Amino acid sequence: MKEISCKLLVIGAGPGGYVCAIRAGQLGIDTVIVEANKPGGTCLNIGCIPSKALIHAADEFAMAAEMAAGHSPVGISVSKPEIDLAKTVAWKNQIVGRLNLGVSGLLKKAQVKSVQGTARFRDGRTVEVDTETGPQVIRAENVVIATGSVPVELPDLPFGGDVISSTEALSLTKVPETLAIVGGGYIGLELGTAFAKLGSQVTVVDVAPRILPQYDAELTKPVAARLEALGVTVMTETKVKGLKSGTVLVEANGAEQQLNAEKVLLTVGRRPLTSGWGLDEIDLDMDGRFIRIDEKCRTSMRGVYAIGDVTGEPMLAHRAMAQGEMVAEIVAGHDRVFDKMAIPAICFTDPEIVTVGLSPEEAKKTGRELRIGIFPFKANGRAMTIAGEDGFVRVVARADNNLVLGIQAVGQGISEMASAFSLTLEMGARLEDIAGTIHAHPTQGEAIQEAALKALGHAIHI
Incomplete structure (x- = not known):
């Protein structure tokens, strides 16, 4: 049996794992990374990147x-469009393949040794990897667990056949005529919106009182309106009872119904991947389903770190990346702690939603007086020129010193402003800082300046 030794072993080459390994390599740390599948993890291969490719294709098709229907506001007419979904998927796969090669190249450039196979702990310093050429033992001074998460399935609706997860949905080669989506969170609505634009008759079923319950109602109203315009049926406060003869059995208000569905997309959340890699061999402290970590991502076992989805919410690639970079620097001897002022969250629906920091309701719980400024995109010239008038930007700040506590927005293409929102909070900006910054005209970015001015009591364009 082959044996290798290293200073740092990273288990999982998703966004958190590969960033950790690359940064460690840059710092001169002898690093090994183990991944059973392709580098990039869920995000690159079957999540963030491919879903955005499908969303873009759906937007183009819908436009x-x-x-073709003569509804273009700018006066363009074309013949009736058709879509070859197999070709779209091939294009998506090409993008994923290029990024896979990019990650592999970056790991190699950082002199990180990559091992393909399934890792399992023997003890806190030793891992056995099942590779194509046989078992390999890796002994490491430090280990980073970055195993990520997997989709949750329901007992009455297990995956298989026509019941699919987002993974299978992103590889369909034919647009389903009818699609039932179980779960009204961001994954279900992002994909549901895309398939509705491609021609599917989409029905969304959720037990919650409204869609996207993690966002406040004001942010989700434009999304709900757009779903209705696309012909998507939304059934809230509805339970799924199971699948029978190609129909989904649901219960609403005590009455059962049957929904015809060629495919059933199950998107009721994700769970940390804590099985299959030997957690029982090292007996780490847990925080519910997640591995418990401190502000340095240290677990209860010395020299063992954990990052990303396996450590809890928010399950976001950029959180994992930030944690991975930090852990690499800690292993290198740097003094770091994970103390982010804000982690942006984006829902790539139509329109998109961005939240950073505290919402108005969350800020009120601090007991402080607040200043809240809202600027609608219907008053923004650039939004009008791209037919993106639905939505707004909202700024939440303390009233005593105008320190910005949170920024939320809903609008077309608003995801591209997430970095500016995050930087505002991370730098400790006040309303006067935003208001006093010269924003380029005409851009949607002017809306944050106008929202700050509104909060200060002297908005210009509203």
């Missing part, structure tokens, strides 16, 4: 369909 062409509007033009």
Whole structure:
């Protein structure tokens, strides 16, 4: 049996794992990374990147369909469009493949040794990897667990056949005529919106009182309106009872119904991947389903770190990346702690939603007086020129010193402003800082300046 030794072993080459390994390599740390599948993890291969590719294709198709129907607001007309979903998926796969090669190249450039296979702990310093060429033992001074998460399935609706997860949905080669989506969170609505634009008759079922319950109602109203315009049926406060003869059995208000569905997309959340890699061999302290960590991502076992989805919410790639970079620097001897002022969250629906920091309700719980400024995109010139008038930007700040506590927005293409929102909070900006910054005109970014001015009591364009 082959044996290798290293200073740092990273288990999982998702966003958190590969960033950790690359940064460690840059710092001169002898690093090994183990991954059973392709580098990039869920995000790159079957999540963030491929879903955005499908969303873009759906947007293009929907725009062409509007033009063909004579509904183009800018006066363009075309013949009736058609989509070859197999070709779309091939294009998506090409993008994923290029990024896979990019990650592999970056790991190699950082002199990180990559081992493909399934890792399992023997003890806190020793891992056995099942590779194609046989078992390999890796002994490490430090280990980073970055195993990520997997989709949750329901007992009455297990995956298989026509019941699919987002993974299978992103590889369909034919647009389903009818699609039932179980779960009204961001994954279900992002994909549901895309398939509705591609021509599927989509029904969304959720037990919650409204869609996207993690966001406040004001942010989700434009999304709900757009779903209705696309012909998507939304059934809230509805339970799924199971699948029978190609129909989904649901219960609403005590009455059972049957929904015809060629495919059933199950998106009721994700759970940390804590099985299959030997957690029982090292007996780490847990925080519910997640591995418990401190502000340095240290677990209860010395020299063992954990990052990303396996450590809890928010389950976001950029959180994992930030943690991975930090852990690499800690192993290198740097003094670091994970103390982010804000981690942005984005829902790539139509329109998109961005939240950073505290919402108005969350800020009120601090007991402080607040200043809240809202600026609608219907008063923004650039938004009008791209037919993106639905939505707004909202700034939440303390009233005593105008320190910005949170920024939320809903609008077309608003995800591209997330970095500016995050930087505002991370730098400790006040309303006067935003208001006093010269924003380029005409851009949607002007809306944050106007929202700050509104909070200060002297908005210009509203």
